[in-house]
Amino acid sequence: MPALMEFAAVLHPDDSVAVLKKPLPAGQTITLPDGTGFHSRAVPPGHKVALRRIAAGEPVLKYGQYIGRASQDILPGDHVHSHNLEAGELPPHSPAFAAAAPNASSLTPSSPALRTFPGFLRPSGKVGTRNYLAVISSVNCSASVSRYVADAFKGESLQREFSNIDGVIALTHKSGCAIDPGGPTELLQRVLAGMARHPNIGGYVLIGLGCEVNQVSSLVTNQGLDRALDGVSAPVVLNIQQAGGVRKTVNAGIAAVRRLLPGANALQRTPQGLDKLVLALNCGGSDGHSGCTANPALGCASDALVAAGGTSVLAETPEIYGAEHLLAQRAVNPQVRISLLELIRWWEAHVAQFGTSIDNNPSFGNRAGGLTTIYEKSLGAIAKGGQAPLQAVYRYAEEIKDPGFCFMDTPGYDPVSMTGLVAGGCNIAVFTTGRGSAYGCKPTPCIKVASNTPLYRHQQDDMDINAGTILDGTGTVESVGREIFERIIAIAGGERTKSEECGLGDEEFAPWMLGPTL
Numbered sequence: 001m002p003a004l005m006e007f008a009a010v011l012h013p014d015d016s017v018a019v020l021k022k023p024l025p026a027g028q029t030i031t032l033p034d035g036t037g038f039h040s041r042a043v044p045p046g047h048k049v050a051l052r053r054i055a056a057g058e059p060v061l062k063y064g065q066y067i068g069r070a071s072q073d074i075l076p077g078d079h080v081h082s083h084n085l086e087a088g089e090l091p092p093h094s095p096a097f098a099a100a101a102p103n104a105s106s107l108t109p110s111s112p113a114l115r116t117f118p119g120f121l122r123p124s125g126k127v128g129t130r131n132y133l134a135v136i137s138s139v140n141c142s143a144s145v146s147r148y149v150a151d152a153f154k155g156e157s158l159q160r161e162f163s164n165i166d167g168v169i170a171l172t173h174k175s176g177c178a179i180d181p182g183g184p185t186e187l188l189q190r191v192l193a194g195m196a197r198h199p200n201i202g203g204y205v206l207i208g209l210g211c212e213v214n215q216v217s218s219l220v221t222n223q224g225l226d227r228a229l230d231g232v233s234a235p236v237v238l239n240i241q242q243a244g245g246v247r248k249t250v251n252a253g254i255a256a257v258r259r260l261l262p263g264a265n266a267l268q269r270t271p272q273g274l275d276k277l278v279l280a281l282n283c284g285g286s287d288g289h290s291g292c293t294a295n296p297a298l299g300c301a302s303d304a305l306v307a308a309g310g311t312s313v314l315a316e317t318p319e320i321y322g323a324e325h326l327l328a329q330r331a332v333n334p335q336v337r338i339s340l341l342e343l344i345r346w347w348e349a350h351v352a353q354f355g356t357s358i359d360n361n362p363s364f365g366n367r368a369g370g371l372t373t374i375y376e377k378s379l380g381a382i383a384k385g386g387q388a389p390l391q392a393v394y395r396y397a398e399e400i401k402d403p404g405f406c407f408m409d410t411p412g413y414d415p416v417s418m419t420g421l422v423a424g425g426c427n428i429a430v431f432t433t434g435r436g437s438a439y440g441c442k443p444t445p446c447i448k449v450a451s452n453t454p455l456y457r458h459q460q461d462d463m464d465i466n467a468g469t470i471l472d473g474t475g476t477v478e479s480v481g482r483e484i485f486e487r488i489i490a491i492a493g494g495e496r497t498k499s500e501e502c503g504l505g506d507e508e509f510a511p512w513m514l515g516p517t518l
Helices: 140-151 158-162 183-198 215-224 246-265 294-307 323-330 334-353 364-368 376-384 414-421 453-458 477-490 496-502
Strands: 017-020 029-031 037-039 046-049 060-064 065-070 116-121 134-137 167-170 201-208 236-239 269-273 279-282 311-314 389-392 403-408 430-432 445-448
Touching: 037 389, 046 269, 065 376, 116 477, 134 140, 134 183, 134 246, 140 167, 140 183, 140 201, 140 246, 167 279, 183 201, 183 414, 201 215, 201 294, 215 236, 236 246, 246 294, 279 294, 279 364, 279 376, 279 414, 294 311, 294 376, 294 403, 294 445, 294 477, 323 334, 323 376, 334 389, 430 477, 445 477, 445 496
Parallel strands: 134 167, 134 201, 201 236, 279 311, 279 430, 311 403, 389 403, 430 445
Antiparallel strands: 017 046, 029 037, 060 065, 116 269
């Protein structure tokens, strides 16, 4: 009789379920770790099977943590999924679960290693991993004009004349008017200003319509863009209504970009320390393998970067729900811990306004890949953050200033989450996926990691790294983590990601839109 462990892995000694590494065939007698057997049914890889009898209402454990309750009696070897597992109410954690914050002095990253990468040093001291010019729209009404300006610089001729420039991009969006001039507009302005100041942007043009709520003049004043920064003079500001319409604004925009090109091209890559890297940690299209392979491997790479003096930033607040206590335990002081937990309470109240709950998060693809509850998804997602102490908690798109491991409040939706991280200053990104992804995020290069080998082979034109070797037995979490770390350094230095080779990244800029559209 074949043993279950030929097909599955147990992630923690306390677990009541195992995760299938490969499909479990139907019609065989399979031996459980305790020596008993069960008659198997077909179960896909990434899904869970019970290691023992689980009574209705009993907690189900994976990673040694609660992922839900049995909604009916579950027998040894049964497929454990939506038909017999529900989220239930998360068991209360001990009040002391985060009382003992890490000793900050003992957990301070070691001195930066003498590793460097060739980057673009800006006058502010920040370093770019790419060198783009940006055309930024204040409102959707100026999106097409912004795109027309950027499209005038498509093609190989730009690279031949300006070899140090990666391209001209249009940062357009669906908002900017008919919104509250308070919080929602302030949030949008913070995103747009963050992109204008991004270390991967060597110059920019702002284009508005002229009558929108998000006035370009208020964006410039409120966000201090009228002060020269990083060697870029006061921004070029264009309004379609004032310029005389679409054609005249496009021509003025093209002329403005041409004036910016020589100065941006004069910048050259020079050796920079790894402390200048700010890494965005994100995932999308996760499956039951993501939390076992790609995410913990990325966690190892994150820890290595932090140890070298760099910064890594976890996000997607709805996707740490149910696992936030594990992050809070790593906070360097009580205020960081409180700030993190307050985000969870805000999200509970926020989604309740719309008649939903935060535990509805797993998507169709997540469930098809074996993830059943938000608690299970969150426990796998936070593995991207490694084990380093939590240094700071940021608002959406807030400028990232602290070295070390940090957290940013964002939705779980990939483009919106990554837009916040990039606007905050992340100059390199790693994106893990179990179901597949067609994501890119100019101006920041995005490395994609497949959680399983079948996905990597099926979408090899899109995947940079295969973490499925961990399941196949040819790699380990640590070895794949080292591969990710080395790829981060290489990509930061100018090597291209699969997303960049495919030309992705022009349509994924998606600021978080809060509040009603009026």
